[in-house]
Amino acid sequence: MAVMEQTETAPHISEPARQSLESAVVRFAGDSGDGMQVTGAQFTLATAISRNDLATFPDFPAEIRAPVGTTFGVSAFQINFGARPIRTIGDAPDVLVALNPAALKVNLTDLPNGAVVILDSGSFGDRNLKKAGFAVDPREDGSLDAFRVIDLDISKRVKEALADTGLSSREQLRCKNFYALGFVYWMFDRPRQPTADWLLAKFKDKPVIASANIKALNAGHALAETAEYGPLPAFNIDAAPMAPGLYRTITGHEALAFGLVDGAQKAGLDMVFCSYPITPASALLHNLARLRSFGVTTFQAEDEIAAASAAIGAAYAGSLGITSSSGPGIALKTEAIGLAIAVELPLVVINSQRAGPSTGMPTKTEQSDLYQAVYGRNADAPLVVLAASSPSNCFEMAREAVRLAVQHMTPVMLLTDGFLANASEPWLIPDVDAAPAFPAKFRTDPVDFMPYRRDRHGVRPWVKPGTPDLMHRIGGIERDQLTGNISYDPDNHQTITEARFAKIAAVADDIPLQDVEQGSSSGRLAIVGWGSTYGPISRAVTTQRDLGVDVSHIHLRHIWPLPRNLGELLRGFEKVLVPEMNKGQLTTVLRSEYLVPAEGLSKVTGKPFAVSEIEAAIDRLLDD
Amino acid sequence: MAVMEQTETAPHISEPARQSLESAVVRFAGDSGDGMQVTGAQFTLATAISRNDLATFPDFPAEIRAPVGTTFGVSAFQINFGARPIRTIGDAPDVLVALNPAALKVNLTDLPNGAVVILDSGSFGDRNLKKAGFAVDPREDGSLDAFRVIDLDISKRVKEALADTGLSSREQLRCKNFYALGFVYWMFDRPRQPTADWLLAKFKDKPVIASANIKALNAGHALAETAEYGPLPAFNIDAAPMAPGLYRTITGHEALAFGLVDGAQKAGLDMVFCSYPITPASALLHNLARLRSFGVTTFQAEDEIAAASAAIGAAYAGSLGITSSSGPGIALKTEAIGLAIAVELPLVVINSQRAGPSTGMPTKTEQSDLYQAVYGRNADAPLVVLAASSPSNCFEMAREAVRLAVQHMTPVMLLTDGFLANASEPWLIPDVDAAPAFPAKFRTDPVDFMPYRRDRHGVRPWVKPGTPDLMHRIGGIERDQLTGNISYDPDNHQTITEARFAKIAAVADDIPLQDVEQGSSSGRLAIVGWGSTYGPISRAVTTQRDLGVDVSHIHLRHIWPLPRNLGELLRGFEKVLVPEMNKGQLTTVLRSEYLVPAEGLSKVTGKPFAVSEIEAAIDRLLDD
């Protein structure tokens, strides 16, 4: 953990000497049934209210409901929080709460020396140890020597604490997580009240359960306070410098849903969202299905092809057609997307990337669909590609996708990934009315109407069926560049193919020039990132720059077309490093577009980059 | 037409002074019902027997059976033949046979000054002129002044010639094409016998029809011979220098079918060919459906996804699984191909490219699916990509696709296109037994069997279900790098992802180094081509080199992985030009792979490059 100078606070009965930290990483881990996600969410809220910046990530088991006590049934929640801006979920936990042996087992390898490990020894019976795959009890064979182990028998203690509640011992044990939470609250000096309030609200019909959990929370806190274990680690983390305003936490998929609704409203359109469930994209369908009062229609189609086709039909009829999936599902939509490109209708396609190829690892994150987005279609079929860089950035990019689709009559593919989808961070809630609207224009004037006559941006008119006197036919067979009727004329095909390219190229005039996130706009090394690698790159570059290293961070949110100034910008650097959670896909695009010797840094483990991995690469590239 | 020196042959009664040509281009054009394809095929045979080299291309109407006399109902057949090696179908016709006004209309713009135009004036009635969209008769408004028009009333003459055959005048008119053919035979001094023989064989049950057509053939020939038109253009084209051996003509799709059968036999496998009809790929399904006695099973699936899936199932069961389609259909197969990549089964995928995007122009050629082949999948999913360069080269490349798929346990995508599919050329028939076999190996030994343990080329074993004691499970979810059981282990995913890449990269050790077709292996300009641009590039480079221009021709047949020496080779040239019938797709690959400033020459009209277009580009690039 990043330590700041020791602060000497006079020790008094309940207030120990708290070590001041700049930031810390806590991971709650337990069985699927142990409520680790709730625990994490409550710790997040308490931490936010304590004015720390933070980032969180849930780690669900791949299986729906794995058998109790198994390693593949472990559910975890990690939070990185601090007095400084937080950009990643943290490379490794400083504090691990493990409510059973399996939770310890799967997280052991991630623990740095000196990490604090809080165990529920009550769950370390032989059966659980065996289920977790421990031959011998790790508490006895010295495999925990490198850590600071706090071996609480939470199971026993929570039962004692709740003895008089009249709850069954099974129900009592259900409160384990809040007992542990109370204990950790004390360690980090977090307020308990918000959690108590939440419990009362959540269980307002079950007051017994509510008060039992609050009791457990307080008991865990008291145990730490009375410190019968002897001096416990206690920390103090100051408020982080944050822009003033009203905040909430938000996940990428929440932000996406809100951003799409905002985009639809700014375009003045109803939304028809067509999708087929797939991990990790489904959450967007679920979120939007709850927002139908905002002019949203959600359609669960029979498959991805039908979803894309229905979204195209909706766009043809004058609504905002959106379809969403993950890599394998996007692959199935390819032909339909080609139709939207050919007939030139607006279409928003959202790809929540996951590890592949094929079914791959649905619950694990990867960035390997950039080729598919930029190049992955038959024929010369350009479209607009965007990528969100953080959970909250999903909001802006979703709105941007709608804007560009509607204004340029083109499919736009927005790339997000399994990490962004589930990660959360504090969000300075914007005033959506402050951002400019971009109302969609529908052609209604029959005079000189031609379905494919382009405006000066190369954009054709959008016509709602139902409009008098504008009846016309469009289709996927090559069409006359003005009338839209079938045409096999050789020159027409050349002209309209070039027009399709020119239209997408012209989008570059409608997007911001590429800026530099950190560092100078020329120098020895540029780290060029896209998507969810933003956090680790940003942190690594900050650290290295603080050490005086000449490195800059450039982060792309507009992947195709690329910003007009990007080539020039990249040529200003001696070296260009492109960290990607794939085998070097953006690297290919940059090399071919600008002939710059961009070098890839590839990671495909289903996990985000660690800051240290990027720092190591910077070292490697610059020590010569 | 490329003229050689005049040969002075003493004129005698039936033998006129024949102008010697190095090569000539003849186009037969008429109504769909006029039998232009048959006419062209017969002229091709007569020309081949006359020992000229040649190349042919049919130009069918887009519609199945367009109304008689309409421009979109015109069917044409072009042949380029000569005393020198012929590599293209010819930029423009030297002789046009137009059996109705529509046929003249659609071909007029292609005619160079001085071209010979043979018309059936009998078909130039007002109705036909109107149908063809002629306001006035082009024979009267001077629009044919630039050409040498031979205005025969074929309709009338053929009826006269066949008056005593007892055929109805409708039946008599059906012989128009052979009358015209006889006339053209005389102009180019071709033998009539082969055609007569063919007619007798073809109509052996209809001797009246056979003899009528022969009569028409002879009458047309006689008309020219007696030259009642005054001196007619008469040409002599010497035999071309050709390697000795037995020849036949072959189209790309015939060659593909034969090559796949040869590949299957050399691999020692039965073939299960699974496809769904689509232009221009269907012909391959049709050809193979007639070769079932060669251990070929053909399956017309319910759609392209089912076709790809069934082919994968066949491969899993130990047969040679092949699937074939065109761009839009290949797009639908993308997800299934990803499965084959993930489980590592051999699969041959053939893409007969056509003009797009979307339905595009199904009957027109294009090379725009290279992105799709090399990059067009979700996730990091490499496979092998090949491209055939000529109709006969489809044979070798089909066999090569089978070899690489089976030897390296990977999907291989072979790219051909609408031009290659239908174009034909003379083929020195190979002795298939002379080429080495590459028998597929199936694992049968249970000792230490692991489904994903790789050999030193990174290739996993192929196991036939039915093999005792080797039962195992495979699937699209990420799998353990040895056992193949489901694994979400981060390091395993990194390892196996890299193994998939290494396996494909290793294919480069199993393919020939890149050679230079023409010219030196370094210099001022390299023209890099792939696929069916071979002909025009080859001819253009020959012509320019004869003029002393320093230009080389490099033609890629292995697109992915690229030959090991290609980068080095390209760096040896000051400039690299990549002519493609797309917007610059190979150009992107070469630029990103080698950082060479390759420049694209793009043509997307649905037609092959003209030699002149490539020569012009060479001029442009070199005059500085």
Next chain:
Amino acid sequence: MNAPVALSSKDFATDQEVRWCPGCGDYAILKAVQKTLADIKADPANTVFVSGIGCAARFPYYIETYGFHTIHGRAPAVATGIKLANPELDVWVVGGDGDMLSIGGNHLMHALRRNVDLTILLFNNEIYGLTKGQYSPTSRVGTRSPSTPTGSIDTPLSALKLAMGAGARFVARGIDTQQKVLPDLLARAHAHKGAALVEIIQNCIVYNDNAFSHFTDREVEGEAQLYLRHGEPMIFGKARDRGLRLNHGRLEVVTIGANGVGEHDILRHDQTNPQLASMLVSMEPPMPVAIGVIYDNPAPSYDAMVHADNAKQIASAKAITLNELLRRGPTWQVS
């Protein structure tokens, strides 16, 4: 919505040259559809024809309404999206047997199951016309085609039997050449709210000529076809002397007058009876082929219900703005 002035068939023809083969059954269907549009006083501006790919699917280019020629097999899905966006539009779907039963079978099935308010015309020529004559899922066993040179071996689908299996609420059959019958049939299908499937027997003169002549030829049609009218006895035959009767749950053909069978013994057509419909759709020679409306049993359409449901959401959720929504739940102020 109706057009201000009454339009004639001709008003529904576009300026595009029709490019089917001379003699193709599609011409007759086009004529019948244009007549139907005039008969029902369709508003061209409010009418959309959606199709997939195939000869049949060229249809929209020839109808002077809005038209969308999409991709192979997906027309029902595209049309569903159109209705979700605007249920007021009058949406027709046109496609061939390959388009709608081979690659598009699943989309057709789910459009029928959901009961999307579409008028679906399936031109069944039992062949792939546009791709030059391969056999289709409706081709008879033994069909010789480029992809089955020695004859097809797989059992064909019955479009309407499948539709009944998918839970269709309107199922009818017509014949391209029956210009008297077809427009009424199409008008009935159009009048049905919800998914209406009409199989139109269509002759492909080039690749599958006379595939249906055994029951469509003038000489045989009287005996080989049964024209259904709701509530009326199912009688057919030139002499109207033959009819259908139920025998131990199976339909049988009987001759009126012969061994004591009278007209009263003949089963009356009940277009709302699914069991009867399932039997009628599968009748093939020697049984008469059922023509007309076989099943018509309306239920609320999917698109209508979706919009009603959305409206309920809007009504129930006490209207809040997006700004308000974003500020719901736990928030904290940084000053």
Next chain:
Amino acid sequence: MNAPVALSSKDFATDQEVRWCPGCGDYAILKAVQKTLADIKADPANTVFVSGIGCAARFPYYIETYGFHTIHGRAPAVATGIKLANPELDVWVVGGDGDMLSIGGNHLMHALRRNVDLTILLFNNEIYGLTKGQYSPTSRVGTRSPSTPTGSIDTPLSALKLAMGAGARFVARGIDTQQKVLPDLLARAHAHKGAALVEIIQNCIVYNDNAFSHFTDREVEGEAQLYLRHGEPMIFGKARDRGLRLNHGRLEVVTIGANGVGEHDILRHDQTNPQLASMLVSMEPPMPVAIGVIYDNPAPSYDAMVHADNAKQIASAKAITLNELLRRGPTWQVS
């Protein structure tokens, strides 16, 4: 082909930890299938389990035979390819209601139509389990799920009704918990040459618990289920006092003994009668749900016919080599 030594259920279990939710109906089905394989003396080396994606589709990893876990919805197509390559293999297809009726509906339909020799097990839990509980094409109207928070509105499909519509030749229904009945049922399906579809009612304890309890619960099953036996009267009820009778072409439930109805009035099950089968598959409460083999009417399988046809080709075409083939037709010699 049979294994040399008789194997037990256990021999068909793999070393892989089964990872369904505790209490999932899939466990019971796994047990029943393993027992079936032992009962029929299946040869593990000659048996292949093919699946798509879903909880159900994890099945192959738990069966000690060859197994291929493919992609969502495509298992019937992959399995068809396997049988085309090697008709000798014993191929089972396993998938859920989403896998086989939503994305994979068309492949299932065509596998049934072609009558590919496959034993197809459709685990119907009326929900998307693996993706955490969205509604499926078989979910009842009103199903609340993450994608239908206020309840689904579209009419569900009946898997077996659709199968009959597609021309299936073997159609049966079983229930996960019926360990006595299920193995026999599966053995019957396996014995059927050609495509055999078994819908297995499966409880998803996490996302759709008790979806079927109205006819599977111990207390009601007697009255709510009809177990079919070919040739026997269709009698059900704890007291075996109720049965089915045909009334004007529709099935009705009657009480034996009540107003003059005797056992002889009860209709006997005829598994070869398609009309009867179409009625039986659609029975829902208050009618009894039909369990057992509803339809079994074999016809030559597609894969068998394809191979017979290929053999005929090889026999007929007087064997020539590829070299000879290439030299057929017009050739010319250049010397």
